[in-house]
Amino acid sequence: MSYYFAIIGTKDNPLFEYEFGTAxxxxxxxxxxxxQARHMNQFIVHSSLDIVEExxxxxxxxxxxxxxxxxxxxxxxxxTGGNVKFLLLHSPSQPATxxxxxxxxxxxxxxxxxxxxxxxxxxxxxxxxxxxxxxMNPFYNVNAEVRSPVFRSRVAAAGKKYL
Amino acid sequence: MASSQPVKPPLATQASQAxxxxxxxxxxxxxxxxxxxxxxNRSRTQELSQSSFAYLFGEMVSYAQKRVTGIQxxxxxxxxxxxxxxxxxxxxxLYREPPRTQTRPLHIIALLxxxxxxxxxxxxxxxADALEKSSNPDTPEEYMISDNEPLVNQYISVPxxxxxxxxxxxxxxxxxxxxxxxxxxxxxxxxxxxxxxxxELWPGKTVFLVKFEPEVVEREAYLGRS
Numbered sequence: 001m002s003y004y005f006a007i008i009g010t011k012d013n014p015l016f017e018y019e020f021g022t023a024x025x026x027x028x029x030x031x032x033x034x035x036q037a038r039h040m041n042q043f044i045v046h047s048s049l050d051i052v053e054e055x056x057x058x059x060x061x062x063x064x065x066x067x068x069x070x071x072x073x074x075x076x077x078x079x080t081g082g083n084v085k086f087l088l089l090h091s092p093s094q095p096a097t098x099x100x101x102x103x104x105x106x107x108x109x110x111x112x113x114x115x116x117x118x119x120x121x122x123x124x125x126x127x128x129x130x131x132x133x134x135x136m137n138p139f140y141n142v143n144a145e146v147r148s149p150v151f152r153s154r155v156a157a158a159g160k161k162y163l
Numbered sequence: 164m165a166s167s168q169p170v171k172p173p174l175a176t177q178a179s180q181a182x183x184x185x186x187x188x189x190x191x192x193x194x195x196x197x198x199x200x201x202x203x204n205r206s207r208t209q210e211l212s213q214s215s216f217a218y219l220f221g222e223m224v225s226y227a228q229k230r231v232t233g234i235q236x237x238x239x240x241x242x243x244x245x246x247x248x249x250x251x252x253x254x255x256x257l258y259r260e261p262p263r264t265q266t267r268p269l270h271i272i273a274l275l276x277x278x279x280x281x282x283x284x285x286x287x288x289x290x291a292d293a294l295e296k297s298s299n300p301d302t303p304e305e306y307m308i309s310d311n312e313p314l315v316n317q318y319i320s321v322p323x324x325x326x327x328x329x330x331x332x333x334x335x336x337x338x339x340x341x342x343x344x345x346x347x348x349x350x351x352x353x354x355x356x357x358x359x360x361x362x363e364l365w366p367g368k369t370v371f372l373v374k375f376e377p378e379v380v381e382r383e384a385y386l387g388r389s
Contacts, residue, residue, distance in 0.1 A: 082253055
């Protein structure tokens with residue numbers, strides 16, 4: 001399973017992006033997007049923003065679950081109180097589905113299963129905690145890009161822990 | 164300083180602790196603890212000294228008073244000082260909510276209730292005294308939050324020639340920040356109403372007039388129908 005995580009500001013501007021792979025079930029934590037598909041990630045995530053805008057007013061929850069799908073790419077969304085969107089694109093790697101029964105119940109193989117939803121929720125919640133710490137910084141302005149390497153490593157740790 | 168040293172290009176994909184050193188211009192405390200190492204919940208029950216706040220706020224007002232052209236300009240500056248606080252508090256207070264009630268406000272009423280209870284309690288340790296909708300049918304986008312004695316005004320005595328001024332414009336800025344952040348753009352102003360028969364009881368009574376933009380009312384009507 002490969003992941004592409006992006007934080008989108010209130011003006012649909014990207015604030016942060018990070019690419020990683022699954023670290024569960026012996027994964028090495030490296031994203032395996034096909035070279036010709038990799039540059040599409042940003043487009044897919046950007047196109048799902050329209051759906052986010054539709055969903056965000058129907059449900060007051062922050063975690064909006066899986067909101068969009070493009071072929072084998074699934075987009076999950078988390079919306080903060082300040083209208084900043086966390087978008088996670090997850091695409092299961094194809095050969096993993098032919099594996100043993102243990103692998104088929106893993107979060108890598110079932111992008112819409114409750115276990116996957118829960119794992120992504122925990123990932124988002126941890127990122128949200130760090131996000132609130134970021135915006136509490138008096139030197140952080142709304143819609144400014146997040147460049148902190150500590151924030152990046154925290155996101156990486158959350159990804160490793162839950163996904 | 165560090166300009167003579169070669170700077171490593173930032174790694175595009177993987178980041179690690181080792182990358183810390185490659186960011187020029189970013190300083191870390193010697194103990195290695197950054198803002199990300201501090202818990203967000205620690206000060207939930209801790210209160211600040213009101214005298215130190217009064218002192219700080221007095222300085223903020225006199226700072227805002229420099230080079231202003233009039234009362235409105237001064238209130239605008241106080242409002243601008245409060246605005247970023249509101250933006251930050253919105254997410255901080257939502258984060259501190261228990262998970263079951265951790266929801267984004269979707270309606271005007273939910274947002275205003277968040278402001279009058281949770282925000283007010285966080286800032287002043289008590290809820291606001293009243294929340295009313297404008298009774299005038301021409302202005303359905305106006306709401307009023309009343310505070311009988313705003314904490315910020317407790318040690319402020321406004322000179323007679325500036326009697327239009329209400330320094331709670333700072334609080335109005337915080338409220339405006341919360342509204343803007345939550346996707347309900349609004350103008351919030353503070354007005355003193357401590358006159359007449361009510362003034363006997365609460366001479367410092369302040370009303371925060373929340374005036375939402377037309378698109379907010381429009382969306383509210385649309386959401387109510389579906």
